[in-house]
Amino acid sequence: SQKIEQNSEALNIQEGKTATLTCNYTNYSPAYLQWYRQDPGRGPVFLLLIRENEKEKRKERLKVTFDTTLKQSLFHITASQPADSATYLCALSNSGYALNFGKGTSLLVTP
Amino acid sequence: NAGVMQNPRHLVRRRGQEARLRCSPMKGHSHVYWYRQLPEEGLKFMVYLQKENIIDESGMPKERFSAEFPKEGPSILRIQQVVRGDSAAYFCASSPSGENEKLFFGSGTQLSVL
Numbered sequence: 605s606q607k608i609e610q611n612s613e614a615l616n617i618q619e620g621k622t623a624t625l626t627c628n629y630t631n632y633s634p635a636y637l638q639w640y641r642q643d644p645g646r647g648p649v650f651l652l653l654i655r656e657n658e659k660e661k662r663k664e665r666l667k668v669t670f671d672t673t674l675k676q677s678l679f680h681i682t683a684s685q686p687a688d689s690a691t692y693l694c695a696l697s698n699s700g701y702a703l704n705f706g707k708g709t710s711l712l713v714t715p
Numbered sequence: 716n717a718g719v720m721q722n723p724r725h726l727v728r729r730r731g732q733e734a735r736l737r738c739s740p741m742k743g744h745s746h747v748y749w750y751r752q753l754p755e756e757g758l759k760f761m762v763y764l765q766k767e768n769i770i771d772e773s774g775m776p777k778e779r780f781s782a783e784f785p786k787e788g789p790s791i792l793r794i795q796q797v798v799r800g801d802s803a804a805y806f807c808a809s810s811p812s813g814e815n816e817k818l819f820f821g822s823g824t825q826l827s828v829l
Contacts, residue, residue, distance in 0.1 A: 608757075636816065638816070645823075647806050647820030647822050647823050648758070648806075648818075649820070650818060653817060693758070701770060701813065702773060703760065703815040703818060704760060705757045
């Protein structure tokens with residue numbers, strides 16, 4: 605069956621450090637993979653999309669890697685800030701219309 | 716430029732009643748997706764609609780749930796004869812194309828069934 609796995613344990617890091625979140629998937633052959641941020645009581649907000657032919661993508665303090673051989677994406681936040689505290693969701697799909705989400709990893713950045 | 720608007724934000728229903736959730740996509744977007752999020756669970760795809768058409772309803776429960784996106788007006792997710800297990804946050808998302816890239820989500824409707 606298809607699975608999208610993200611660390612279920614919350615990630616606690618100190619302000620200024622780099623946060624690294626992992627997304628592993630099975631039984632998908634995605635053309636692209638997306639990362640979203642979700643704050644409590646709010647809908648997800650799109651952050652980054654990386655395509656299968658891209659190894660790495662950056663946007664300001666965010667960096668995403670995509671390894672289709674390992675079936676894994678890593679999401680990095682450099683120089684993390686307390687405002688980065690949220691749940692981060694990995695999302696991908698096969699050829700259909702449904703975009704499937706992992707359960708997310710909660711990030712807490714402490715001053 | 717208003718984002719995706721969902722209402723109501725909170726909806727309380729008793730078992731057996733009907734729930735109607737509304738979603739107005741972003742201006743210029745004609746593709747709407749509905750998702751359900753249960754406590755401690757991830758977002759689960761329910762249905763994808765274009766104007767006047769249901770394109771993919773593979774995530775919709777077979778009974779009691781229906782969705783529409785009329786030519787005029789918001790998209791509606793309708794749950795008939797609600798049960799306690801329907802309690803969840805329901806999110807709507809829209810996109811300008813049907814490629815499910817970069818979905819824009821609303822703030823959701825929290826449905827509570829008493």
